[in-house]
Amino acid sequence: MRIVIAEDDALLREGLALLLRAEGLDVVATAGTPDEALDAIDVHKPDVAILDVRMPPTHTDEGIVAAVEARRRRPDLAVLVLSAYVEQSFATELLGGGVSGLGYLLKERVGRVEEFLDALHRVAAGGTAIDPEVVAQLFTRSRQDTRLERLSPRERDVLALMAEGLGNSAIAEKLVVTDGAVHKHIRSIFAKLDLSPTDQVDRRVAAVLRYLEDLRRLT
Amino acid sequence: MTTSASEAGGGAAVQRESFKDIALRTLSTAGQAIAQLASGLNTAVLAALLLLWLALTAVTSVVGVGLLMAPAPLRALHALAGRERARLARRGPEVVAPQPPPTRLRAALVDATTHRELRWLVRHSTLGLLLGLLGVLLPITAVRDTAFPLYWTFMPENTTATSLGIGNAQTWPDALAVALLGVGWIAIILGLAPGMARLQSGPGRRLLAAGPDVDLSLRVAELTATRAAALDAHATELRRIERSLHDGAQNRLVSVAVLLGAARRMVARDPAGADELLERAQSAAETALAELRTVARGILPPVLADRGLAGALSGLAADCAVPCRIDVDVPERCAASVEATAYFVVAEALTNIAKHSGAEHAVVTARGSGGRLVLSVEDDGRGGADADGGSGLTGIRRRIAAHDGDLTLTSPPGGPTVLTVDLPCGR
Numbered sequence: 228m229r230i231v232i233a234e235d236d237a238l239l240r241e242g243l244a245l246l247l248r249a250e251g252l253d254v255v256a257t258a259g260t261p262d263e264a265l266d267a268i269d270v271h272k273p274d275v276a277i278l279d280v281r282m283p284p285t286h287t288d289e290g291i292v293a294a295v296e297a298r299r300r301r302p303d304l305a306v307l308v309l310s311a312y313v314e315q316s317f318a319t320e321l322l323g324g325g326v327s328g329l330g331y332l333l334k335e336r337v338g339r340v341e342e343f344l345d346a347l348h349r350v351a352a353g354g355t356a357i358d359p360e361v362v363a364q365l366f367t368r369s370r371q372d373t374r375l376e377r378l379s380p381r382e383r384d385v386l387a388l389m390a391e392g393l394g395n396s397a398i399a400e401k402l403v404v405t406d407g408a409v410h411k412h413i414r415s416i417f418a419k420l421d422l423s424p425t426d427q428v429d430r431r432v433a434a435v436l437r438y439l440e441d442l443r444r445l446t
Numbered sequence: 447m448t449t450s451a452s453e454a455g456g457g458a459a460v461q462r463e464s465f466k467d468i469a470l471r472t473l474s475t476a477g478q479a480i481a482q483l484a485s486g487l488n489t490a491v492l493a494a495l496l497l498l499w500l501a502l503t504a505v506t507s508v509v510g511v512g513l514l515m516a517p518a519p520l521r522a523l524h525a526l527a528g529r530e531r532a533r534l535a536r537r538g539p540e541v542v543a544p545q546p547p548p549t550r551l552r553a554a555l556v557d558a559t560t561h562r563e564l565r566w567l568v569r570h571s572t573l574g575l576l577l578g579l580l581g582v583l584l585p586i587t588a589v590r591d592t593a594f595p596l597y598w599t600f601m602p603e604n605t606t607a608t609s610l611g612i613g614n615a616q617t618w619p620d621a622l623a624v625a626l627l628g629v630g631w632i633a634i635i636l637g638l639a640p641g642m643a644r645l646q647s648g649p650g651r652r653l654l655a656a657g658p659d660v661d662l663s664l665r666v667a668e669l670t671a672t673r674a675a676a677l678d679a680h681a682t683e684l685r686r687i688e689r690s691l692h693d694g695a696q697n698r699l700v701s702v703a704v705l706l707g708a709a710r711r712m713v714a715r716d717p718a719g720a721d722e723l724l725e726r727a728q729s730a731a732e733t734a735l736a737e738l739r740t741v742a743r744g745i746l747p748p749v750l751a752d753r754g755l756a757g758a759l760s761g762l763a764a765d766c767a768v769p770c771r772i773d774v775d776v777p778e779r780c781a782a783s784v785e786a787t788a789y790f791v792v793a794e795a796l797t798n799i800a801k802h803s804g805a806e807h808a809v810v811t812a813r814g815s816g817g818r819l820v821l822s823v824e825d826d827g828r829g830g831a832d833a834d835g836g837s838g839l840t841g842i843r844r845r846i847a848a849h850d851g852d853l854t855l856t857s858p859p860g861g862p863t864v865l866t867v868d869l870p871c872g873r
Contacts, residue, residue, distance in 0.1 A: 236697040238730065239704070246708040249719075286693060311692045311700075334696075338703025340711050 228351055231271060232257045233264030233293065234279040234309070235286075243277070243337065250344060259283075261293035268297050268304065275351045279334075280310040280317060291317050298324070305350045309334045313360045322357070330356030330392070346392070355392035362387045377419045385412040472636055479639035482537050483581025486570075486646045489530050490578045493571035496522055500567075520560065527563045530570070530650050538647070539816050542665055544656035559656075566653040570646075577646040584635050591628025595621045669850075676848035682841070683745075690741045698734030702727050746786055755785050759810060762793055767800040768808050768825070776814030781872030787845045788812065788821055788869065791853075794842050795823040795865050803827025803863060814871065821867045829861035 230252055234240040237259070244254045256267040260283050268276055276297055280290035294306045307330035308321060318331050330350040336358065337343045346356035378386065381402075388398045399409045499519045507516065531541040544559045595618075656665070705727035712720040742748070749758045756774040763770035779785070792810055799808050805827030813820045839855075846853050851869035 236693070236701075238733075239697050239701045242701045242704045242708075242726075242730075245723075246704055249708055249712065281693060286689060311696050334700040335703050337700065338707035340707040343707075 228252050228275060228348075229271065229273040230254045231264065231267045231273040231276045233259070233261065233267075233276065233282065233290065235259050235282045236279075239334075246337070246340065250340070252347075261289045264293055265297060265300075268301070273304075275305045275307060275347060277307045277309060277347075280308060280314075288314075288317060288320075291321055294321055295324070298329075303328070305353070306330070307332065307347060307350050307356065309337070310358075313358065313364055315361075315364060318357070318361050326355045326357075328353045328355075331361060332356060332358045333360055349392050355390075357391050359387070359391055362390045378416060382412050382416050382419070385409060386416055389413070389416075476636045476639045478537075479643040480581055480585055480635070482643040483578050483639065483646060485533055485537075486574055486643070487578025487582055489526065489533060490570050490575035490646075492526055492529075493567050494575055496526060497567055497571045500564075523560070523563055523567060527566065527654050530566075531654050534647055534650050534654070538651075539818065541651060541655050543654075562653045566649050569649040569653075574646050574649070577642050581639065581642060581646075584631060584639075588628050588631035588635060591624050591631060594624040594628065672848065672850050675844065679844045679848040682844065687741060687745060690737070690744070694737040695734045695741065698730050698737060701730040702734065705730060746782070747789055750782070750785050750789060754779065755788060755812065758785075758789050759792055759812065762789070762796055763808075763810060766796045766808065768796070768803075768805050770796065770808040770810060772810050774810075774812040776812055776819060778814060778871070780814065780819050780869075784819060784849060784869050784872045787842075787849055787851075788819060788867070790845065791821060791842050791865075791867050792823060794839065798831070798839075799823070799825045799827065799863075802831070803829075803861070805861070805863075817871045819869045819871050821865075821869075823865045825861070825863050827861050827863060828859070829857045829863050830859045831855060831857035831863050 230247060232240060232243055232247075232254060234243060234257070240257050240259065244257055247254050255271040255273055258264040258267050261278075264276065264278060264282075267273075276294070278290040278294050278297075280288060282289040282293075290308055290310075294308055297304055298306060305328040306321075308317075309332055310317065311334055313333065321331055322329055328350055330346055332343075332346060336346070350356050384402060385398060388401055393401065395409050395413070396406055399406045402409070496519065499522070503516055503519050528543065531543055534541045705723050709720045709723035709727065712723060747758060749761055753761075755776055756772075759774055760772050763772045780788070796808065796810075799805050803825050805825035808823065808825040811822045811824075843853055846867060846869065849869050849872070851867060853868075854866045855863070857863040
């Protein structure tokens with residue numbers, strides 16, 4: 228897997244590269260600014276770009292802007308955004324245009340190497356990786372929404388894990404239930420969120436998007 | 447660095463204050479008083495002229511002509527009063543101006559502020575003028591008499607009058623007596639000048655300040671503006687702290703987590719490599735701690751609470767690359783936020799001196815009296831510092847404005863550069 232890393236903090240950038248290389252991954256370039264990152268993506272054609280949100284010059288949302296721009300240039304590029312803290316508007320901006328091949332994680336998750344590598348591979352394969360913290364915030368913030376009110380607590384847990392990008396068996400493992408039980412919950416969620424089985428879109432993605440849409444409507 | 451004996455808080459040092467220090471202080475007090483009297487003479491002369499004009503207007507009003515001209519001298523009166531307020535504020539506590547009084551004659555005749563200004567005008571153009579003249583003439587006479595033995599022999603006959611006007615000095619003993627008289631004048635200046643200056647500024651401070659019954663809405667508007675600036679400065683500060691936490695210490699801690707994670711993965715297959723990673727993680731944790739300390743110090747330096755302003759400023763001077771003398775005489779503690787502002791002003795100024803001035807010496811003075819804290823930072827560098835340039839200075843300026851204080855920077859090419867900050871003590 229070919230990777231480009233963009234992170235303005237030199238120590239952290241090198242630490243990240245070191246970790247990924249030690250895991251046998253191919254870090255083809257590292258960058259300290261959004262412009263360098265976009266150039267490196269153009270030149271090296273990586274499979275995944277790992278971007279820090281806060282980068283020069285203003286240290287606000289440069290990473291998000293760069294991620295959106297990189298995806299505009301190459302829609303199939305997988306992007307994993309790392310953030311110092313959860314900011315809902317960043318998540319909405321990043322995931323609003325579709326969630327496949329996108330990830331949004333808190334920086335410290337990198338330390339849990341196994342889970343981080345899982346997330347990285349999932350994103351590279353066109354999946355999604357959303358930080359549990361982001362999902363938790365989505366739930367608290369969208370409580371006013373009546374449609375979401377219809378979900379049972381257990382169904383919310385399942386949806387939260389779906390939003391993080393986990394598959395059915397991974398969800399079953401996390402919740403210590405059978406695959407069949409998870410399947411039942413998911414069917415129930417789709418029904419309560421009015422996602423009919425005939426929909427062309429991936430209903431899992433649609434369920435996550437619904438949260439983001441609800442959120443945008445609320446804010 | 448050398449620390450002067452008048453540093454605040456050093457009780458023993460204050461008692462051992464040398465004769466030289468006392469003499470220097472007396473001289474500088476007298477010098478300031480003379481300068482104040484002279485600047486008072488300036489407004490007093492204007493006041494006398496204005497009084498004449500007003501009298502003339504009043505007399506001609508009897509035949510009606512003066513009534514038409516009355517608003518002009520009234521406007522001049524308000525302008526002069528404003529000038530006097532500014533002059534007094536430069537040399538002591540601020541004189542809070544009342545609302546601008548009316549200039550229409552009928553309203554002005556019953557206006558309390560105008561009445562007070564007129565009373566001040568009469569006093570300042572008489573007593574103030576006299577004191578101002580004395581303040582200017584005394585030093586001239588003192589110099590003339592003290593130096594008399596040096597030049598009297600070159601003077602033509604009958605022009606060698608003494609300053610008292612009694613007789614002419616004809617012999618050497620006479621000349622020496624005149625010199626003695628000069629010494630007497632100097633003693634009078636040293637003893638009386640400060641009192642005279644107070645006497646001269648008294649009527650202005652009493653009569654030009656807004657009376658207790660006067661509408662202070664202008665002042666309220668002004669304070670509202672500085673309060674908004676204070677909140678603004680506060681928000682900027684919080685943003686700076688947030689940024690240094692997220693981009694500094696937090697990134698270090700993330701590095702720690704990343705390196706620890708990598709080390710855990712490596713420990714089984716490559717213990718030596720894992721150890722190296724742990725070593726790196728440890729130093730990243732130490733850097734995180736150092737950065738947290740820096741952030742904390744940037745919020746409120748702990749040294750201020752521990753050792754007071756004098757101790758905190760001495761610490762800054764000790765850390766400064768340019769040799770720096772500290773002279774602090776602040777008998778009472780100021781509000782914590784004021785002391786912190788003073789600390790950051792000096793820190794920023796010393797950083798700039800070390801970076802840009804090329805100076806060999808710097809002097810930091812802090813004086814506290816009359817509810818104000820006055821700081822000055824001076825260096826003997828190349829000068830030419832820009833008062834508007836530099837983000838550091840902008841931040842400092844905002845902090846000072848938030849406290850309702852003033853910052854002045856004089857830095858002619860070739861130096862010296864003097865930064866003066868005047869802050870209300872807040873207690």
